[in-house]
Amino acid sequence: MPDDLVRRKFTVSGQVQGVGFRPFVYRIAADHALTGTVSNTAAGVFIEVQGLAASVDGFGHDLAHKLPPLARVVSCTQQDIPVMEGEEGFRIVASGDGGAGHEVLISADVATCDDCQADMSDPANRRHLYPFTNCTNCGPRYTITRFIPYDRDKTSMACFPLCPVCAAEYENPLDRRFHAQPNACPVCGPRVWYVDGAPDGPAADTGYDAAPGSGRGDEPGCAPASDHGAGRPTGTPAIQALAQALAAGRIAAVKGLGGFHLACDAASDAAVGELRRRKHRPHKPLAIMVPDLAAARRIVHVSPEEEALLAGRERPIVLCRALDGLAGGMHGVARPGDGTPLDLDPDAPLISPLISPLISPLISPDTPFVGVMLPYTPLHHVLLRLYGALLPEGRVPALVMTSGNAGGEPICLGNREALRRLSSIADVFLLHDRDILIRTDDSVTRVNPATGAPQFLRRARGFTPRPVFLEGDGPCVLAMGPELKNTLCVTRGDKAFVSQHIGDMHNLETLGFHREIAAHLPRILQVTPQAVVRDLHPDYMTTAEAEQSGLPVLTLQHHFAHIHAVLAENRHDGPALGLALDGTGHGDDGTVWGGELLYVDNVALDHQRLGRLARIPLPGGEAAIREPWRIAQGLLWHLGLREPVTDGARPWPWLRDHAQAAALLPRLLERGVNTPLTSSCGRLFDAVSALLGLCTTVTYEGQAAIRLEHAQDAITPHGGSHGAFFTHAYPSPLRGARDGSDTLVLDTHALFRAVHDDWARGTPPGEVARRFHAGLVAGLADMAAAVAGVMDVPVVALSGGAMQNLTLSVHLPQALAARGLTVLTHAELPPGDGCISLGQAARARRELAGRG
DSSP: OOTTEEEEEEEEEEEOSSSSHHHHHHHHHHHTTOEEEEEEETTEEEEEEEEEHHHHHHHHHHHHHSOOTTOEEEEEEEEEEOOOTTOOSEEEOOOOOOOTTOOBOOOOOBOOOHHHHHHHHOTTSTTTTOTTOOBTTBBOOGGGBOSSSOOGGGBGGGGSOOOHHHHHHHHOTTSTTTTOTTOOOTTTSOOEEEEESOOSSOOTTSOOOOOTTOOOTTOTTOOOGGGTTTTSOBHHHHHHHHHHHHHTTOOEEEEOSSSEEEEEETTOHHHHHHHHHHHTOSSSOOOEEOSSHHHHHTTBOOOHHHHHHHHSTTOOEEEEEBOTTSSSSOTTOOOOTTOOOOOOOTTSOOSOTTSOOOSOGGGSTTOSEEEEEOOOSHHHHHHHHHHHTTSOTTOOOOEEEEESSSTTSOOOOSHHHHHHHSTTTOSEEEEESSOOSSOOOOOEEEEOTTTOOEEEEEOOTTTTTOOEEOSSOOOOEEEOOOSSSBOOEEEETTEEEEOOOOBOSOSHHHHHHHHHHHHHHHHHHTOOOSEEEEOSOTTOHHHHHHHTSSSOEEEOOHHHHHHHHHHHHTTOOSEEEEEEEEEEEEOTTSSEEEEEEEEEETTTTEEEEEEEEOOEEOTTTHHHHHOHHHHHHHHHHHTTOOSOOOSSSOOOTTHHHHHHHHHHHHHHHHHTTTOOEEOOHHHHHHHHHHHTTSOSSOSSTTHHHHHHHHTOOSSOTTSSOHHHHTTTOOOOOEEEOSSSSOOEEEOHHHHHHHHHHHHHTTOOHHHHHHHHHHHHHHHHHHHHHHHHHHHTOOEEEEESGGGGSHHHHHHHHHHHHHTTOEEEOOSSSOSSGGGHHHHHHHHHHHHHHHTO
């Protein structure tokens, strides 16, 4: 045996299973003529290599610098171990069982790679147009995974035995489909079929809907794919039938990767309008899918940063500014201020004859931005290819692809569920027999034009369950999240795993989804939470779930959770100020918060409220959130402006449709009946939007603020000269609280009065909207700077749903930085309530650690 022969053991943790890591190790071991083994284990990937010292060193270099595209190494340790005599060759050994404390990171679902697209495009390839083509570099992961290690028998592919050809690929370390767990072909893999209308009676041939973690394997009832869709178009003819139905203006429910989409022709006003009517979604923007970047550029402006997001392996929805005339209520499409559905004359021309009707203006009636995504599954690629072939020359193949659910419910996961829940919306269905174990919506992102950085509006498919890395090790906690835009969070060691978007906890279906993920995350991570943390609000569904969990229960107020989330993302330890700006949240003093300046020390676990926006009344309570005109009139009444202006200005915009209710409102205000006060930033936006006649009644959350933001005049609201934006900004002075506390107050009453006075003079709404935004930004920055100077805390964290307002997200950080402050913002989670569970978990983890 040569004297310079060495044997070295490497332990690699991170995202190293299901990403082609073992064949990569096999190849670089062969390149360096090494013997040894590689295996998946609970602790990660174990590698032992043996050979000449220089070759082993070269292997270590390649292991660090030539990783597969999807691999993400968190740690790599190595140690020399005794040489093994007589070893021949390098072997890939079977996986060990997952267990408690495993360090494996579960891969998110990955868009179809270029190699697989080439296979599907080649008529001579056996996977030509096959809608479940994948390899180790792409395909489903999280949505089909039941347990770790990520092996086929622990996924929903367990029901599909490999044919000899696929088995040979799966077993060949030099093939890119080596141990690609979803590997399949038309002979042995899942199949699609087309259903024209929901069938009557039991859907016996529609596949098997599996609850997360239930397992199918070889259990009775795991029928072969050939038993499904009998008598109906299957395979490519099924997708061709779907394409023809969509081209004919029909609405389809399409089973995809993490659930169902509702799809229709994005250029058809009739189809889009009917989808809106059936789904009870009159105004909220709809996402579209186009085949490639060239198609996207015919509809929207695409910056280099937006291109990187659109074409990345995560393939989120990206909000891009539409080309002139293609969105935002252009070309005769009215945007009624009262939130009523758009009423279009079917005989009226909607599009200028100089502009091709690429998408309907009904896609995004409230905003000039369109949510665009590129295909991320083989099925999408095939569908858009076949659909595009049916269109006249010059048309862009663009399909609406919106979540397959009824309003407020979770996305549909299984065939039977979709046929039951979507039959009143969809005309036709495209189903398949690969079970989705974990329902996951599309992620929604945009690019901040000032920084070029991406920002999440919804974090789900493609990014979940990617962890947020925390400072130091810590105990395991389960965070229940907020009531709206709910997510869950489970911590393991120095990582926080935030779930996909779950939704608003307003119905039993969403509660069931919440329970699915609350059980699934600890199971797949193989951890046992030591405590559960919830919001302070006593009546939330998440509160009841926490109290019934059997675990010790911790609490954290909503807005402090927002700031803890920002600090956790930025791995900031110690004191910081935080501006938490959103709709409404239950404050720890029993009042309704929503525009708060907070002090948070996440090491000393100290926090306090130092400032807020001036309180405004909500006449009618929850009704005021749905009808912003109530907030506007209540605030006018509070300021002594109790009669409509008649001398040259329009009367209050809501008097036409709500005159009777408006006449009764002063009684509520005088008596203080069902009229809570709030410091909410979001409700202030609502009041201004209603006063300007932009939106007096909302049909979705944030609608009034969205219309107000996009009504701004053209003095660089989203970029360009920061100084020009503040031209003639309305005043928003600081004052002390009038309740005897030490809280600093930003006098947004003065800000609103300035809005009213300009509106009464007939100033154009666009100018008023921009001056309001500028005044609010300046006031918030002044308030934070004043407190930072007194407290000697120069760090300000920004969070809350109002930070999804692009104007605030561009100009508020700049205004704070101009005052000498360090600004922390979200990068891995949305600034809205989707980050709350992380803040809850980060705070609770430190509290438990402090207790020892």
